[in-house]
Amino acid sequence: MPxxxxxxxxxxxxxxTVITVALxxxxxxxxxxxEAAAPTHPSLIDTEHLLADLYxxxxxxxxxxxxxxxxxxxxxxVAFGSETFKDLTGIxxxxxxxxxxxxxxxxxxxxxxxDVRRLQAVPTAxxxxxxxxxxxxxxLHRQGKPAAAERHFVRAGALAPHDFTIRRGxxxxxxxxxxxxxxxxxxxxxxxxxxxxxxxxxxxKPS
Amino acid sequence: MNEHNFTVIDDGRISQVAATVxxxxxxxxxxxxxxxxxxxxxxxxxxxxxxxxxxDGLPDLVTAEGIDLAQFxxxxxxxxAMDTEERVAxxxxxxxERAAQLISLEAPDFRLPDLHGALHSLSDxxxxxxxxxxxxxx
Numbered sequence: 001m002p003x004x005x006x007x008x009x010x011x012x013x014x015x016x017t018v019i020t021v022a023l024x025x026x027x028x029x030x031x032x033x034x035e036a037a038a039p040t041h042p043s044l045i046d047t048e049h050l051l052a053d054l055y056x057x058x059x060x061x062x063x064x065x066x067x068x069x070x071x072x073x074x075x076x077x078v079a080f081g082s083e084t085f086k087d088l089t090g091i092x093x094x095x096x097x098x099x100x101x102x103x104x105x106x107x108x109x110x111x112x113x114x115d116v117r118r119l120q121a122v123p124t125a126x127x128x129x130x131x132x133x134x135x136x137x138x139x140l141h142r143q144g145k146p147a148a149a150e151r152h153f154v155r156a157g158a159l160a161p162h163d164f165t166i167r168r169g170x171x172x173x174x175x176x177x178x179x180x181x182x183x184x185x186x187x188x189x190x191x192x193x194x195x196x197x198x199x200x201x202x203x204x205k206p207s
Numbered sequence: 208m209n210e211h212n213f214t215v216i217d218d219g220r221i222s223q224v225a226a227t228v229x230x231x232x233x234x235x236x237x238x239x240x241x242x243x244x245x246x247x248x249x250x251x252x253x254x255x256x257x258x259x260x261x262x263d264g265l266p267d268l269v270t271a272e273g274i275d276l277a278q279f280x281x282x283x284x285x286x287x288a289m290d291t292e293e294r295v296a297x298x299x300x301x302x303x304e305r306a307a308q309l310i311s312l313e314a315p316d317f318r319l320p321d322l323h324g325a326l327h328s329l330s331d332x333x334x335x336x337x338x339x340x341x342x343x344x345x
Contacts, residue, residue: 015334015335016335016337016338017332017336017337019340022342022344023342024343029343029345030322031322042327043322044321044327045319045321045322046341048219051319051339051341052341053300053305055315055341060341061342063338063341064314065338065339066314066336068333068334068336070314071312071314072309075309100338103336120310122306122310124302125284128286128300128301128305129299131299132298133288135216135288135297136216136289136290136295136296139216143293143295148290148292151290169343172345
């Protein structure tokens, strides 16, 4: 997306790169976003949601900071590259971006290792079960078995009702509108549960 | 109980093996277990490389009819999704294994294509600070 490309340009001379990953059912879904951004940073496509499984990602956009030694220095967190969605989400993009600039330029980290460990989004057994059901459903769908796939997409969603990558992300695969009634139902349940996983992490050291 | 060709997917790795299906129970022969999942039946339990898991707590895990795949997943605390009608089973990664990786703070590596099909790994960008952004069109 253009906003991440701008950030990449601004900071790339400080030994920094953005890597974007689209959790979409095919490259074609992501293509318009990627072509609009004309990224010079790696811009990848993850049809199987591998990244979600590896990093415990349950919604988008989600960002992580990884340092020169491949260490996670800021865990999985909701963050936007601009204020476009601020009114909708209530999430201010500025503090995260300022902290990121400081870290890239000076190496100053907002969180210590103990805080990062404590704030990591560690998956539950049920969430991993949901990911297995999602993977089976995707396999069946690709085998031309949409009815069988549907059973397992539904089961995955029931196991992880607040996981957008599973419940909303599977709607286009199932031929359903990701803005339609199935999403509205999910959104209502999620909002009633207190918007799980949608509370930005502290930018500074938590007290 | 009938023997069928069954697809077993081990965290993305696909194998076709013979399996017996009895209602919702799926049993693999020791040879099929080795092919699909790399585990062996030994006197001390189920073993892979130099790791063995005693099967004492699960009396139905290994019988003369073979290894019960759901109990095998339970033994390893791995998630399993199964479709006996379509004869496919998918074994995912245990929550504890994912948790241990994240708590170690070492960022798990991955290899994914860009729009042109070129593959990129996180490790290709070692020595740089990385902002990893997951997004989607939906």
